[in-house]
Amino acid sequence: MSLNKLTALSVGVTLALAFPGAAFSQEAVEEIVVSVTKKSQALEDLVGAATVIGADDLRAGGIESVRDMISEVPNLSIGDQFGFARVFMRGIGMTSIDIGGEGAVSFLQDGAIVPRPAAQLMGMFDLQQVEVLRGPQGTLYGRGATAGAINMVAAKPGSEMGGYATFNAGNYGLFSFEGAVDVPASDTLSMRFATKIEQRDGYGTNLFSGEEVDDRDAEAFRAVVSYDPDTNWDATLTAQYYQEDDHNYAFHYFGPSAGTSLPFPLAVPILGGRTVFDVGGDLYDINSDQEAINDRDGHLVNLELNFQLNDRASLRSLTSTQSIDRFLRDDLDSTDVNLFGQNNYEEESDSFSQEFTLNYQAENLDVLAGIMYFEEDLYGNVLVPLTNICFLLAPDLCGTPVGDAINGGRYEQNGDVDITAYGAFVEATYDINERWSFIGGLRYNYEEREGTGFFNFDALALNIPTIAKADWDDITPRLTLQYRPNENVMLYATYNEAFKSGVINTGSLSPPLDPETVDAVEFGMKGVTGDGMIRYALALFSYDYKDLQISFVDENSTVSTINAAEAENRGAELELDVDMGNGWSVDFFLTILNAEYTEFVNGDYASGFALTDLSGNALPNAPDKTAKIGINYETETANGVLRIRGEVYHQDEVFFTEWNRPDAAQDSHQLINARLDYEFSNSAWTASLWGRNLADEEVISNNIITAPLYDSLRVGSVLPPRTFGASVSYRF
Numbered sequence: 163m164s165l166n167k168l169t170a171l172s173v174g175v176t177l178a179l180a181f182p183g184a185a186f187s188q189e190a191v192e193e194i195v196v197s198v199t200k201k202s203q204a205l206e207d208l209v210g211a212a213t214v215i216g217a218d219d220l221r222a223g224g225i226e227s228v229r230d231m232i233s234e235v236p237n238l239s240i241g242d243q244f245g246f247a248r249v250f251m252r253g254i255g256m257t258s259i260d261i262g263g264e265g266a267v268s269f270l271q272d273g274a275i276v277p278r279p280a281a282q283l284m285g286m287f288d289l290q291q292v293e294v295l296r297g298p299q300g301t302l303y304g305r306g307a308t309a310g311a312i313n314m315v316a317a318k319p320g321s322e323m324g325g326y327a328t329f330n331a332g333n334y335g336l337f338s339f340e341g342a343v344d345v346p347a348s349d350t351l352s353m354r355f356a357t358k359i360e361q362r363d364g365y366g367t368n369l370f371s372g373e374e375v376d377d378r379d380a381e382a383f384r385a386v387v388s389y390d391p392d393t394n395w396d397a398t399l400t401a402q403y404y405q406e407d408d409h410n411y412a413f414h415y416f417g418p419s420a421g422t423s424l425p426f427p428l429a430v431p432i433l434g435g436r437t438v439f440d441v442g443g444d445l446y447d448i449n450s451d452q453e454a455i456n457d458r459d460g461h462l463v464n465l466e467l468n469f470q471l472n473d474r475a476s477l478r479s480l481t482s483t484q485s486i487d488r489f490l491r492d493d494l495d496s497t498d499v500n501l502f503g504q505n506n507y508e509e510e511s512d513s514f515s516q517e518f519t520l521n522y523q524a525e526n527l528d529v530l531a532g533i534m535y536f537e538e539d540l541y542g543n544v545l546v547p548l549t550n551i552c553f554l555l556a557p558d559l560c561g562t563p564v565g566d567a568i569n570g571g572r573y574e575q576n577g578d579v580d581i582t583a584y585g586a587f588v589e590a591t592y593d594i595n596e597r598w599s600f601i602g603g604l605r606y607n608y609e610e611r612e613g614t615g616f617f618n619f620d621a622l623a624l625n626i627p628t629i630a631k632a633d634w635d636d637i638t639p640r641l642t643l644q645y646r647p648n649e650n651v652m653l654y655a656t657y658n659e660a661f662k663s664g665v666i667n668t669g670s671l672s673p674p675l676d677p678e679t680v681d682a683v684e685f686g687m688k689g690v691t692g693d694g695m696i697r698y699a700l701a702l703f704s705y706d707y708k709d710l711q712i713s714f715v716d717e718n719s720t721v722s723t724i725n726a727a728e729a730e731n732r733g734a735e736l737e738l739d740v741d742m743g744n745g746w747s748v749d750f751f752l753t754i755l756n757a758e759y760t761e762f763v764n765g766d767y768a769s770g771f772a773l774t775d776l777s778g779n780a781l782p783n784a785p786d787k788t789a790k791i792g793i794n795y796e797t798e799t800a801n802g803v804l805r806i807r808g809e810v811y812h813q814d815e816v817f818f819t820e821w822n823r824p825d826a827a828q829d830s831h832q833l834i835n836a837r838l839d840y841e842f843s844n845s846a847w848t849a850s851l852w853g854r855n856l857a858d859e860e861v862i863s864n865n866i867i868t869a870p871l872y873d874s875l876r877v878g879s880v881l882p883p884r885t886f887g888a889s890v891s892y893r894f
Contacts, residue, residue, distance in 0.1 A: 196293045197273065197315065200302055200478075200519050200530055206688060209601060209644055209654045211236070211296040211701040211735060217317070220289050222330035222338060222889050223837055223852025228269075228282055228312070229863070229881070230854075233790055233811035233833060235294050236735045236751040239783040241818075241863035242879050244507055245411040245456060245490045246279035248864055251296050252703065253731050253757030253784030254309040254680075258713040259866060260721045261509055261542030262579050262613075262667035266678065268299060268307035271314045272400060274464050274482035275306075277538055278511045281460055281486045284404050287358035287382055288342045290315045296735070297703060298682045300638035300660030301603035304534070304585040308660040308680045308707075316400060319352035319388045320344040324894055332887020335363035354386045364409060365883055366446030368453060369438060370498040375448050376882075379408040394470040405459035412454035413505075413877040414438075414445060415496035419825040419867050420768035421874035427497050428873050432553045435497030445860050445880055450493040452504050458488030478519045485512045494546065494872050501553070502573075503872070506545040513538035526593040536583040542668030544721075546573040548621060555621065568620075575669030575721075577615015577628055583663065584608045589640065597647065603640035607661045609633065609677075615669040621871070622718060632674035636661040651689035658682055665711060665723065672723045681706045697739040705731040710781075712820065714764070717771035719869035726820070727761035729781055749792045757784035764820065767867055767874055779822045785814040785830075802842040809835050818865040818878070825876055826865040833859060833881075846893040853886035 194205040194214050205214055213235045219225050228247055229240040239250040248256040249267045256265035256279055269276045276282055286292070292314050299307035325343035330336065342356035359381045364374030382404035390396040415438050418425055429435035438449040448454070467479040487510045495503030519532040548571040552560045559565035589603035610633035618625045642656035662678035688699035709725040716722040733755040740748045759779050765771035792809035811833040818826040834856040841848045855861075865878035 197313070199295075200273070200532070201521050206652065206690065206697075209642055209652075209656065209686075210684065211686065211699065211703075213294040213296070213737075215292040215294070217290055220286055220292065221328065221340070222332070222336075223835075223850065223854060223887060225292070226286060227284075228286075231292070231294075232813075233809060233835065235296070236737060236790075237296060237733065237753045237755060237788065238294070239785065239813075239816065241783070242283060242411060243864045243866060244492075245283070245458070245488065247282040248279070248783070249282065249309075249312070250783040251309040252705070252733055253755055253781045254705075254707065254710075255783060257782060258665070258667075258711060258723060260667040260670060260672075260713050260723055261507075261544065261575070262540060262665055262670070263711070263713060263723065264306055264662070264665065266306065266309035266662055268303045268305075268311040270311065271402075271462060272316055272464055272466065273313060273480055273517075274462075274484075275513075275515055275536065276462075276484065277513050277536075278486050278509070280458065280488055280509060281484070281511075284382065284460070286314060287340050288317050288356035288384060290317045296701075297684055298658055298660030298680050298705070300658050300680075301587050301589050301605045301640040302530075304587070304605050304607045304638070304661060305536070305583055305609060305663050308662045308678055316384060316386060317342065317354065317356070318398065319346070319354035319386055321346055321352060326891060326893045328889055328891040330887055330889045332885060334365060334885065335361070336885070336887055337361050350389060350391045352388050354388075356384045356386075358382045365880075366412070366414075366444070366448065368409075368412075369441050369443050369447055369449045370451060371453060373453055374409055375412045375446065375454055376410055377408050378406070378410055380404065380406040396468050398464075398466045400462070400464040400466075402462040403459070404461075407457050409454045410456040411490060411492075411879065412448055413492040413494070413496065414448060414880055416445075416862065416865060416876035416878060417825075419874045419876045420821075420823055421867060421870070424873055427495050427501075427875055428554065429495045429497040429499050429501035429503070433499040433501055433550065435495070435499035435501065437497055445862075446883060448493070448496070449498050450496065450503075451498050451500050452491060452493040454493075455489065455491035457490075458486065460484065460486035460488075474524060475520065475522045478521075480515075480517045480519075482515045483513070486510070494868055494875075494877070496872075496875055496877060500549050502546060502548045502551045504547055504549070506543070508541075508543040508545075510541040511538060528591040529588065530590075531588040532586070534583075534585045536581070538581040540579045540581065540668065542575070542577060542579075544573075544575040544669070548572055551621060571620025572618060573621070573719075574618040575615070575667075576618075577613055577669035579611055579613040579666050579668050582610045597645060599644040601640065601642035601644065601656075603658075605638045606635070607638065607663075608635040609663040611664065611666045611674070613666040613668065613670075617669050617671050617720075619718075619720065626671065628669050628671065630666050630674050632664055632666065634664045634677045636677060636679065650692060651687065653687045654685070656684050656686075662711070667721075667723055670723065671720060675711050675723060676709045676725050678711050678725075679708050695741040695743075699735075699737040701735045703731070703733055703735075707731065712764075714819070715767075715867065715869045717765060717870060719871035724764070726759065726764075729757065729759050729762075731755065731757040731781070731784075733757070745796045747794045749794070750790065752787070752789045754787055755784055756786070757781040759820065762820065766821070767870070768821070768823070776820050779820055780817055782818050782820065783816055785816045787814045788812060802840055802845075805837075805839040805841070807837045811835075818862075819867065826867060828862045828865075831859050831861055832857065833861070848889075848891045848893075850889040850891070851886075852889070853884070855882060855884050856886075858884040
């Protein structure tokens with residue numbers, strides 16, 4: 163059956179389920195509570211497309227990092243580049259490759275903004291759940307939520323002494339430990355300490371040096387302290403630290419592009435260098451004189467205070483301070499000789515945020531109002547020593563003092579950006595009657611950025627100070643009509659706008675970017691059948707985007723970031739969870755997306771950077787269709803409970819640039835994952851076997867076209883190959 167026929171059939175089934183003709187109890191359905199909407203509410207009552215990933219799925223062989231979420235969240239596409247997360251929802255996401263760029267998905271931990279995309283790749287551990295809102299979240303989150311929001315909810319301390327310890331081992335030399343312990347100090351004070359330590363060999367090898375590539379050596383620690391005096395207030399303090407020191411996030415060489423004049427890197431004819439394919443390597447290997455270096459550490463401290471003001475009003479204060487300090491090195495010329503290819507990427511960020519949220523509840527009125535403040539000090543440095551560039555620019559001078567001076571040059575972007583943001587919002591839900599509700603919201607956004615630094619490129623005799631300052635503001639409304647024909651079905655229609663701040667990149671020649679904005683309309687339906695055996699959700703959406711922020715390497719071999727005029731995104735999402743009885747259940751989603759530029763002109767790297775109209779081209783990381791089907795089986799045995807899961811995820815072809823060429827694309831592919839858990843009776847022991855990407859598909863997760871200085875090579879990152887392993891967990 164084709165995907166189009168399957169879509170029609172699935173929608174028809176959903177509509178048939180939505181109106182059974184009578185109202186039934188939902189007691190058979192386990193209620194999932196989310197907090198990403200700034201108040202606790204059931205997932206079934208949340209107006210909009212949302213996914214919740216529970217703690218049972220957040221473990222080895224399941225969801226361990228943000229990029230593992232693609233098979234769990236409809237219309238989610240994730241890659242990484244330069245060691246930061248590129249998260250896309252419904253075709254909109256992180257398109258910048260410059261320091262200072264930010265994504266279109268607001269990333270949060272316990273409701274606090276995680277501002278740097280590099281920090282969003284940290285491993286997930288000891289989480290209660292991960293909450294995902296798809297679609298613009300302009301009222302509640304303002305800045306940087308034009309595509310959606312992801313909130314990681316850390317596990318909180320229990321009232322009794324206890325915890326767990328999990329050991330994982332697998333191929334590629336994987337060994338990891340994750341554990342947590344609850345320590346109640348009194349009836350009012352409790353603590354939870356958690357850690358995750360992970361070591362893994364590389365998925366590939368640097369064939370020049372023998373060092374591993376894309377290995378992992380990381381550790382993370384968290385302490386959560388909760389104080390609840392059983393009066394009208396409580397407090398939760400979270401402190402977290404993580405670090406990585408390995409050869410992860412390597413640049414992988416994929417070959418020439420449509421703009422390449424030679425069928426191999428320039429280092430091959432100039433200095434006799436060899437690529438990974440010249441020495442018999444594969445997609446996961448590199449052959450480089452430069453080791454891939456990833457060294458990062460960071461911290462997060464959150465303080466949440468909750469006050470019950472009276473029977474109807476409550477106030478929450480959320481204070482957060484965060485930092486990340488990282489260094490990344492990769493090889494731009496992709497060979498085993500040093501032809502001005504050493505790319506050093508440094509980033510330091512210190513941020514502070516404060517938010518107050520007031521919730522007022524009356525008989526038929528629920529009001530959320532809040533104010534927020536955010537500041538960040540960001541430093542960035544991109545340094546490329548121009549070693550041996552005289553062989554390209556002036557070969558006759560190589561070995562002379564003039565040639566040595568040419569070789570001693572550099573490409574460098576160096577600078578600081580100070581960011582200050584304010585916001586205020588109000589959102590009210592009014593129940594017109596027992597079936598109809600109206601939601602109205604409004605948010606004011608203000609952001610100011612000031613950049614200082616310099617841009618140096620000796621090959622073009624450029625040494626320019628970069629000083630820029632800009633501010634932007636916007637008002638983003640929301641209007642929603644909600645209808646419940648019975649207690650098992652909810653339909654909604656919503657209009658909202660969202661705002662992504664303008665950008666000043668560190669040490670960049672690009673002028674300040676205009677904000678990115680979206681006008682969005684969504685129609686949806688979600689519910690559960692009367693017997694509680696089927697849960698379903700259907701969403702139809704239409705977006706008009708303006709001033710999308712796009713980064714690329716220009717004809718001068720410098721990174722440019724521009725606003726890409728206008729785009730339209732149209733799509734549909736269907737989700738089904740079916741309890742088939744006798745221990746069997748099925749979960750399924752199907753998405754359809756048409757995301758394309760409606761107005762965009764840019765210089766074409768394949769034709770000397772001549773200006774070209776790109777209207778009608780698909781947006782990057784926007785597959786036409788994705789689908790997932792998971793089959794679960796659970797049965798009791800004489801000695802315990804056996805659980806088995808298998809899933810298949812399909813993604814259509816995606817392009818990684820606005821040019822929609824095969825030199826920066828990933829063909830349609832499938833990922834097959836499986837898991838077996840055995841929980842022993844009368845015991846706290848659980849044993850597991852798991853595998854991911856069992857068909858061993860080679861999947862490119864991102865692909866950029868390098869500078870003309872490197873003959874427009876193709877480099878990027880790849881998803882992990884087939885991985886498998888075993889886990890043993892003990893709860894006490």
